[in-house]
Amino acid sequence: MTRPFVVHGARGTGSVAVEAALTLLELPYRLEEDPDGQASPLGQVPALIPPSGGLMTESAAILIWLAEEHPSRQLSPAVGDPARPVFLRWMTFVSAAIYSLYWIRDDPSRLADEAHEAVILERTAERITRCWTVMEDGLSPGPFLLGERLTVLDIYVAVVSRWQPRRKRFYEVAPGIGQAVRRVDADPRLAALWADRFPFEPGWEG
Ligand SMILES: N[C@@H](CCC(=O)N[C@@H](CS)C(=O)NCC(=O)O)C(=O)O
Numbered sequence: 001m002t003r004p005f006v007v008h009g010a011r012g013t014g015s016v017a018v019e020a021a022l023t024l025l026e027l028p029y030r031l032e033e034d035p036d037g038q039a040s041p042l043g044q045v046p047a048l049i050p051p052s053g054g055l056m057t058e059s060a061a062i063l064i065w066l067a068e069e070h071p072s073r074q075l076s077p078a079v080g081d082p083a084r085p086v087f088l089r090w091m092t093f094v095s096a097a098i099y100s101l102y103w104i105r106d107d108p109s110r111l112a113d114e115a116h117e118a119v120i121l122e123r124t125a126e127r128i129t130r131c132w133t134v135m136e137d138g139l140s141p142g143p144f145l146l147g148e149r150l151t152v153l154d155i156y157v158a159v160v161s162r163w164q165p166r167r168k169r170f171y172e173v174a175p176g177i178g179q180a181v182r183r184v185d186a187d188p189r190l191a192a193l194w195a196d197r198f199p200f201e202p203g204w205e206g
Helices: 015-024 059-069 083-105 114-138 152-160 166-173 175-185 188-197
Strands: 005-009 029-033 047-049
Touching: 005 015, 015 029, 015 059, 015 152, 015 188, 059 083, 059 152, 083 114, 083 152, 114 166, 114 175, 152 175, 166 175
Parallel strands: 005 029
Antiparallel strands: 005 047
């Protein structure tokens, strides 16, 4: 019997993007609720243990790898496709320019005393907003961010754009990519996952 993937994750976090990709790929996985990121050297989620063993961290790398391993499902542009560099650019951008700021936002005392908390939260929110604006200006979405097909980039942005400063602000500065992301929210294949792992509770858009 094929062993399942093991996802170390937590509700409402980046692990939900990995869980969504596995769901769309119809790959069996076991979820280890791990809010302290015990499987990862940096104490973070997501962490993925593939059936073949080993440990993967880094949400962008996990999403890209899962898509690559299942090319027939077309969750990423293939090598040689002109959309491939665009895909890699924005996957890395979400991870490096946006997601990394939540290490600070989630606990500003990691960088400064409590007196500076408000300004750190304000300035990182401004920076995240600016990043979404840059992404909006750099992409011409079709139904999805890279055109006709949903890719793991859509999933990634759908999850990360739900964090502060949250969707209302995101839609203001990135209406084009907002349309694509709404399609991911509404994908019936993901409805049960969203409900369980990142529910659309009243006021969820901010
Ligand atoms: N670079 C990592 C960042 C992961 C990350 O920051 N995860 C958050 C949850 S969304 C976390 O575990 N935070 C706890 C911590 O950093 O101490 C990735 O892309 O997977």
